[in-house]
Amino acid sequence: MTHLRLIPLARTVFPLLALLVLIGLALSAVAIGQALVSARIFSGVVTGSDLADLTTWLALLAAALCARPLLAFLRELAVHAVATGFKSSLRARLLDAQAEAGPIALSHERSGHRQSLMTDAVENLEPYFGRYLPQLVIAAATAVAVVAALAAVDPVVALSVGLCALAVPLAPRLWDKLLADKGESHWSAYADLNADVVDSLRGMPTLKAFDAAARRRTTLERTSARLLASTLGQLKVSLVESSLTALFLIAGPAIALAVGVARVGAGDLAAPALFAVALLSFEAFRPFKELSNHWHAGYFGVAAGRRVLDVLEAPAPEAPAAPERRPDLTAGPAIEAVGLGFTYPGAERPALSDVDFTVPVGATVAVVGPSGSGKSTLASLLLRLALPTGGELRLGGVPTADLTREACTDTVAVVSQSPLLFAGTVAENLRLVAPGADDGALRDALRAAGATEVDDPRRGGLDTPVGDGGALLSGGQRQRLAIARSLLKDAPVLVLDEASSALDARREAEILDALAARRTSEGTPVTTVIIAHRIASVRRADRILVLDGGRVAEAGTWDELLDRGGLFARLERSQRTEAAV
């Protein structure tokens, strides 16, 4: 039973699972008791005994009828406690794994896959852990108990029931492997379709503009058809199993009865005992029926569970060598690169190689260079989204490899090239990084970022919704809101990666002026790194680093670089001469 591999995933809730089994056993016991009592009452009524003689039995029946719902309530509570427990722990572990891997390692993966794994895969495991697994134990135990009870009535009947009961759970195991494979392909089709839908949602404006939506639909139809086919393929197998179980459920008691009749015929069994045989043998098979129902509900989760296992068992990236160290940004260089190199996983050529530079605390350094020269990569390395594959990058004197990701992201605030806002309001987006900030502080940050207009009282002021991914704002408004957010983060190092590309020159100058000579609330002077294509934006930088093809082509002050007449001078001229024609 390959799915038993999943059991360790629920290790946080083992005690609850045990409780669940106990409750289930109690329920079975009550059900059997009720069956015996009913049998007694029936034979009493049939044989015409007086109702008064049956009072005890009737009272017992009433007791059983009351106990069952109580136990069932308890079971629901326990099932939900189990489900809450393992869902929380699985989701937490999946989120940790995702955060540890980081966006760069995952850049070839699909968000839709990770979404369905985090939600549906975990949800689908609920019937498996909460119902199927405990029922497995309950069904086995009940079958044993009932066979034992039957043995007291008649050993031959007990033997035949026992054999049937053994066949019910064992026969389907023959095609477990087949079912597992089918489950695998079902889950992958489901996850693919989910990812395709997410892709469609994201890219639909592009598809519509290119009139490609119909072609997209064809792709989706194919994925959906694959899901349909794999679902039905898996069903075919699992339905045979549940039909077999259903058959046994009816055939089992029938066989027991037939054997019983034969025994009565042979005079080995008293006729009235047949009532007990019929009712008891039914109880032996009832838990298996439930087991099969739960399996039907749970097998969708099993395949997904295997994917969860894969993700959790993937090797974790390197842990920081000295997690307790914090960057020191009071003196010395804020950022220092020594022979820094970086190659993206799977890439052939390095995105950065042999990069050396130093940024003193409080300085403003610009990084310029052609598109694709590695500027944004540098920002990612500062955030420890990946570790250098060569040389070292030091933040406040400590190599990023020694620091935790939190130490790095606490120190460095990056406004990324295509910043993402989260669905919600303006204020919610800002408070993400400064949960305690009052409206005044939010407005100050908006002012410094030149974004006061998004606080438009006609649209709801700070409570204006920004839409999915900020879609209700203009490109420049999104950028400025992201700048405001990074200011609220109050980090000693600020990296602006093309953060003002969608702004007009006036607004950009205002913002950069507002940023100059800032200090954090603790008084540390803010070190600023400006990545820009608009050369005029970096005029005020203390130092300019020019990247080309992942290497430092040149570095110096504005005037030095212009005098050198190298790449920077050419870049500058391309924009200036144009402006001065």
Place this chain on the structure above:
Amino acid sequence: MPTEPSATPASSAALLRPVLRLLGAIGEDRAMFWRSTASMGAYQLFAAAAAGLSAATAALVATDPGATGTATLLLIGLAVAVAANGLFTWAESWLSHVLAYRVLDRLRLRLHDAIERITPGGLKRRRAGEVSGAAMADIESLEWFFAHTVGAGLNAAVGPLLVVAALAVLTGPAALIPLAGVACLLAVPWLMGPLQARQGKRVRDELGELKAASLEGAEGLREMLSLGLAERQKRRMLETTARVQRRKRAAALRAGAESALADLIVAATTLAYVLALAAAVRAGDLDAALFPAAIVLLGAAFAPAAGIFPMFQRLGEMSAAAARVLDVLDAPPAVAETRGGADPERRGAVRFEAVEFAYDPGTPVLKGLDFALAPGEHAALVGASGAGKSTIAHLLVRFWDPVSGRVLLDGADLRDVDTAALRARVALIPQQPYVFRGTVRSNLEIAAPAATEAAMWRALESAQLAGTVRDWPGGLDEPVGEGGATLSGGQRQRLAIAQAFLREPDLLVMDEAAAHLDGLGEQALAAAVAEIQAGRTTLVIAHRISTIRHADRVLFIEDGRIADEGAHEDLLERNADYRSLLAQADRAETAESAAT
């Protein structure tokens, strides 16, 4: 940030409405539906027969141990009934599931069509994660309804009536007791309907929230990690998980209470019936041999109702899931696309006539915009951030229609032009292009499915991306990550430019297309555009002077209107606002370079 509360059904009838509306989706599989329902009836009948036969056998053997011949016959009948029951059980399961999953498949495609219809306007206020959740998890959960509820519902209505009729024949008026029992049983979930509806909606809404939060976390991983939000995201997911579980538990406890009530009803009915029969036997109105058979048939009367019971108990959730699906299916499109319609002469003349536009009433973006682009003209659209430039671009590809006024292409109102033809003639390079996961080639094919390799390379060449692509080991087949995750910002943008070039449009709209290019790349791009679009119309939206300068004419928009238009130099000279918007830094440069 949960979804806006939509009205919760207040009665059991209202609870059924959303699911019943989706019943239409069974459509072409109606025959299969009837076959599956008939199979269900058949297997329940055979189950009842098997139970009846075994009871009869037991009674026969108990009363007359000598009648082995009849007993054997009865046992053979029993075997046949058991086999037939197995067969029909299987047939019913198979048919009902095939039916259900086919319906789900169709619903998914319909939902995808709805996504297309409401893009982009309708999606901005919804969270993508919730919409994908509706397409996948919500629709998937309806399997339960289509496979297990519809047919079972019919059976539950018909089956007990048949059995009760049989009981009436066997036992006379006492058969009214089981009838009342079955009615009581079915009344339980019906009376609990409103509560169930509330609970179901809460469960589905919280699951939707979970979907949205997890997609946000997956897509926004970089942003969340950079902002140090990993712990917060974890907390949020765990809180949502806990809420989902609480809601589910409340629903499960309600279901438990209902089931307990049901058990009670079944037990009470059975007992009452047994007593009534016992009395009848004693009074001599009933043959004692019929007694066990009647009891077994009683079980058969309850079986379909007891079978449908758990289905009814989940109607609340089904209904809420169906409502979430319908919410997307019913969303109105932002524009009514035109099929057929005028096909004006292709010149590329654009005209905005008193165009007013607002996303939300009360906050107008364009307030009577008037301008015209002559065929072949290269114009630049300049204005502060948030002035409405991208809005104008979107009006040109009919992502929106003006609130009043008209947008004309070659003299025809865009609303009268075939929308597909319009989009073939107008190419938009969006401010934030989306790159699909796939390869460079697959992305170019989205724009032009029939493009030859040579054409692709030409387009890449003009977009200044050819050198980069050539350097990649995969070339055109180099894989690119979702949203262009493996590309640099400028590479993503240049890929979008190449896509637009492949379309060879009459009107090219470039929304900040060069924003992530360096000066040299920008110049080369401008030269390429001049060459490719020679004789065709181009509208460039830009903030950088170096881009604006290439335009024949600049349209300066301010406060939702054209504030000024003319050559860049002239505007610099005469318009102080324009100067202030652009010139600050660049005027100085201009003066400086004039000095050198």
